[in-house]
Amino acid sequence: MATRVIGAASLTRDLGRWRHDEPGVAAADAKRPTRPAYVALAESIRLLIHDGRAPLGVALPSERDLSTSLAVSRTTVTSAYTLLREHGYLISRQGSRSTVALPPTVVHDGTKPARSILAMMAQPELPTVDMTYAAMAAPPIMSEAYSHALQGLPTYLGTHGMDPVGVLILREALARRYTERGLPTEPDQILITLGAQHGLRLLLNVLTTPAERVLIEHPTYPNAIEAIRDVGARPVPVPMRPDGWDMDGIRSAARQTAASVAYLIPDFNNPTGLLMDAESRAELAAIARETRMTVIVDESMVDLDLTDGESMPPAAAFARGSEIVTIGSASKSFWGGLRVGWVRANQPLIAKLLGTRSTVDLGTPVMDQLATVHLLQHADEILTTRKQQLLSRRATLLDALAEDLPDWRVAPGAGGMSLWAQLPAPVSTALAATAPNHGVLLAAGPRFGVQGAFERFIRLPFTHEEPDLRLAVKSIAATYTSLTPHAADPLSPLITY
Numbered sequence: 001m002a003t004r005v006i007g008a009a010s011l012t013r014d015l016g017r018w019r020h021d022e023p024g025v026a027a028a029d030a031k032r033p034t035r036p037a038y039v040a041l042a043e044s045i046r047l048l049i050h051d052g053r054a055p056l057g058v059a060l061p062s063e064r065d066l067s068t069s070l071a072v073s074r075t076t077v078t079s080a081y082t083l084l085r086e087h088g089y090l091i092s093r094q095g096s097r098s099t100v101a102l103p104p105t106v107v108h109d110g111t112k113p114a115r116s117i118l119a120m121m122a123q124p125e126l127p128t129v130d131m132t133y134a135a136m137a138a139p140p141i142m143s144e145a146y147s148h149a150l151q152g153l154p155t156y157l158g159t160h161g162m163d164p165v166g167v168l169i170l171r172e173a174l175a176r177r178y179t180e181r182g183l184p185t186e187p188d189q190i191l192i193t194l195g196a197q198h199g200l201r202l203l204l205n206v207l208t209t210p211a212e213r214v215l216i217e218h219p220t221y222p223n224a225i226e227a228i229r230d231v232g233a234r235p236v237p238v239p240m241r242p243d244g245w246d247m248d249g250i251r252s253a254a255r256q257t258a259a260s261v262a263y264l265i266p267d268f269n270n271p272t273g274l275l276m277d278a279e280s281r282a283e284l285a286a287i288a289r290e291t292r293m294t295v296i297v298d299e300s301m302v303d304l305d306l307t308d309g310e311s312m313p314p315a316a317a318f319a320r321g322s323e324i325v326t327i328g329s330a331s332k333s334f335w336g337g338l339r340v341g342w343v344r345a346n347q348p349l350i351a352k353l354l355g356t357r358s359t360v361d362l363g364t365p366v367m368d369q370l371a372t373v374h375l376l377q378h379a380d381e382i383l384t385t386r387k388q389q390l391l392s393r394r395a396t397l398l399d400a401l402a403e404d405l406p407d408w409r410v411a412p413g414a415g416g417m418s419l420w421a422q423l424p425a426p427v428s429t430a431l432a433a434t435a436p437n438h439g440v441l442l443a444a445g446p447r448f449g450v451q452g453a454f455e456r457f458i459r460l461p462f463t464h465e466e467p468d469l470r471l472a473v474k475s476i477a478a479t480y481t482s483l484t485p486h487a488a489d490p491l492s493p494l495i496t497y
Helices: 008-015 025-031 037-051 065-072 076-084 115-123 142-152 166-178 194-205 222-231 247-257 277-292 347-357 368-375 379-404 428-438 465-481
Strands: 190-193 213-218 234-239 261-264 294-298 322-329 341-344 418-422 458-463
Touching: 037 076, 037 428, 065 076, 142 368, 166 190, 166 341, 166 368, 190 294, 190 347, 194 222, 194 261, 194 294, 194 322, 194 341, 194 347, 213 222, 213 247, 222 234, 234 247, 247 277, 277 294, 277 322, 294 368, 341 379, 368 379, 379 418, 379 465, 428 458, 428 465
Parallel strands: 213 234, 213 261, 261 294, 294 322
Antiparallel strands: 190 341, 322 341, 418 458
């Protein structure tokens, strides 16, 4: 089978402003450490690999094609590829192209962040704050939850333990929560999954076909974009406004593209933290009915309201039929290591999902489900504490940004776990590429969009302890200072917005 190849034009677009040694830089910039062009290119490609925009196993463009596209010497590209091979990011076989890889030294279980090539070449590691994820440590009650789960486990030991729909006691608890929020729900409308991401993938397998279009808000959760692409569908971005969703844009896009599915996060969008109001939820349901489009609503963040206002009713409460399907998760509310999620849908769709699920897995672990039941029984006290922690940490992050990066624009959302910061210049990818050398890991803005968007934005989670957040901002400021001489440069025409 032929190896997939990234086109030179596509890689050039994704690299954006990878080089910062253009003619005309002020002499005052002489104090800033410089790096050879080939190292800058290798480091930028490495970031694309870790971001998933240069997929594993795919071949990079030929040295000649990339040098022409980037307008650099072939020696620069050859040296960059050589550096990537030396550090395990490219695998070369005689008679074939070099393919993207991850070095064996990169730990994939999340216990250690990936380091930049420059950091690998440098002196001992700096203390590193990983700002690439938005998730909190487990609450103290987690051990108690698993103790209760262990006590309840004997009830299930007489069975085969593989229940693809989920244990009844958990489905009953979730049905009650939906009903209390204004969406009457029966247990047989709930399918327990291995997290919200698993639920999304099951739904995409059932509701889409290859090349079908799926509307997404823009920006949105990066793993959802990849899930859509992974099933062969095509994400269609609908830009969000600074104050929320463009409902006219969603209606227009749905009509023009004939999209059969949409994926939205109306409850504290990741990464912006914005909350969709009730009027827009009603309009969303109407759009879905008018265009015969199924809307997948992701409620992973629904419990993380950081305002004093009234909670919004579930988006599905405005549906008249099956036009809105909901996915949820215990990961953000309680703990990321608790791989329990769910789908709330009508019974015919649940049956279809069960048919698809049998080809992928045979159910969610019983222990995790029983632990989730205990956590749901104590959800009010757990969430009260977690929201207080998030409010305090968000305030700390905002204060640190105001002090160290006053020219960055940050508008806190109504909830969630992160801030969506606008930079004065389109340097998000460069910032993320350089940040590990200053002791912080960042997720570049383009991860949250398609076609190279959001080079002027970066997501900043406030889930770390407050001293770590202050340290992270100091490190980000130091990184940004090394890039600011270029802040007034015109936008590269290769970046697509």
